[in-house]
Amino acid sequence: MGSVNSEKQIEETTMFFDRTAERLKNGLTTTFRNWIKRDGSTEFKPELNRYHLYVSYACPWAHRALVVRILKGLEHVISYSTVHWFLEEGGWKFTKEYPDPHHSEDFTHLKNVYTLSDPNYDGNITVPTQKIVNNESSEIIRMLNSEFNEYAKNSLDLYPEQLRSQIDSINDEVYPKLNNGVYRAGFAKNQEAYESAFNDVFYMLDKIEAILSKQRYLVDNKILTEADIRLWTTLIRFDPVYVTHFKCNKYLVTKDYPNIYGYMCEIYQMNGIKETVNMFHIKNHYFQSHTHINPTKIVPLGPEIDYTKPHKRDKF
Numbered sequence: 001m002g003s004v005n006s007e008k009q010i011e012e013t014t015m016f017f018d019r020t021a022e023r024l025k026n027g028l029t030t031t032f033r034n035w036i037k038r039d040g041s042t043e044f045k046p047e048l049n050r051y052h053l054y055v056s057y058a059c060p061w062a063h064r065a066l067v068v069r070i071l072k073g074l075e076h077v078i079s080y081s082t083v084h085w086f087l088e089e090g091g092w093k094f095t096k097e098y099p100d101p102h103h104s105e106d107f108t109h110l111k112n113v114y115t116l117s118d119p120n121y122d123g124n125i126t127v128p129t130q131k132i133v134n135n136e137s138s139e140i141i142r143m144l145n146s147e148f149n150e151y152a153k154n155s156l157d158l159y160p161e162q163l164r165s166q167i168d169s170i171n172d173e174v175y176p177k178l179n180n181g182v183y184r185a186g187f188a189k190n191q192e193a194y195e196s197a198f199n200d201v202f203y204m205l206d207k208i209e210a211i212l213s214k215q216r217y218l219v220d221n222k223i224l225t226e227a228d229i230r231l232w233t234t235l236i237r238f239d240p241v242y243v244t245h246f247k248c249n250k251y252l253v254t255k256d257y258p259n260i261y262g263y264m265c266e267i268y269q270m271n272g273i274k275e276t277v278n279m280f281h282i283k284n285h286y287f288q289s290h291t292h293i294n295p296t297k298i299v300p301l302g303p304e305i306d307y308t309k310p311h312k313r314d315k316f
């Protein structure tokens with residue numbers, strides 16, 4: 001790390017992240033899709049200290065799981081560890097600083113955990129993952145929300161029955177246009193693809209700003225839902241990373257969208273949430289790993305953002 005990459009390295013990095021981009025475009029194509037069920041209908045029962053979340057602090061999808069774990073008060077039930085922030089061919093790595101807490105030092109990569117579960121595994125090595133159980137964050141957060149209630153310190157329901165169809169429909173729009181839209185813009189191979197992704201991103205942000213000018217949360221005026229969490233982990237990366245690195249630079253979310261900014265502050269200020277935000281991992285991951293779009297690997301120093309200001313969202 002540190003030096004400018006050769007053409008061959010850039011080509012390899014491009015191919016590696018093309019595969020990630022392809023998978024993200026297609027949505028739920030992850031491999032381990034088991035469910036933890038409190039009714040005992042699967043082999044995975046909710047239990048204290050049985051499950052571990054392998055995350056990358058850098059990853060917006062893994063970040064969802066960290067946030068829901070805190071909001072539900074499951075810190076004493078489910079442990080987690082983070083991989084190193086640098087992602088390259090070979091996948092997410094364990095290091096001395098970021099070890100795999102469950103296996104010996106022979107486990108150098110997250111891939112080792114996958115192959116332990118399935119020796120023939122040759123699919124994508126993504127985070128978050130729990131070995132064997134599930135590596136699809138949208139499903140992991142549903143399990144954390146509903147299946148661990150007998151241990152959870154907080155009784156909130158992020159996917160309440162009466163709001164499910166609205167949550168599903170906003171997720172279906174926010175995912176392609178914004179969560180993944182920023183990646184489509186950043187990894188675009190031509191002007192047309194970039195512009196189409198860019199327009200989706202700002203169409204979605206404009207729409208969200210309008211919603212949040214009328215109500216406290218994305219789906220409901222009073223009830224925080226998983227749709228908010230899925231949105232927030234993208235928003236928190238927007239100004240520091242996506243504006244420059246992925247060229248989503250029409251507006252800044254913390255300057256040009258006052259309602260979105262207040263909403264980001266409110267969630268950031270919820271108990272335990274700011275500790276899930278590791279801006280060092282986030283910035284270093286994107287700016288250093290994606291050498292095909294940032295060959296010098298220089299990590300910008302800014303921006304300075306204050307998430308601790310009064311959010312005033314309780315006006316609704």
Ligand SMILES: N[C@@H](CCC(=O)N[C@@H](CS)C(=O)NCC(=O)O)C(=O)O
Nearest residue numbers: 020059061125126127128135136137
């Ligand atoms: N659908 C997956 C996507 C997760 C994902 O693609 N994560 C990226 C990092 S942000 C990753 O781990 N990429 C590694 C790779 O593609 O090998 C989820 O939400 O859990």
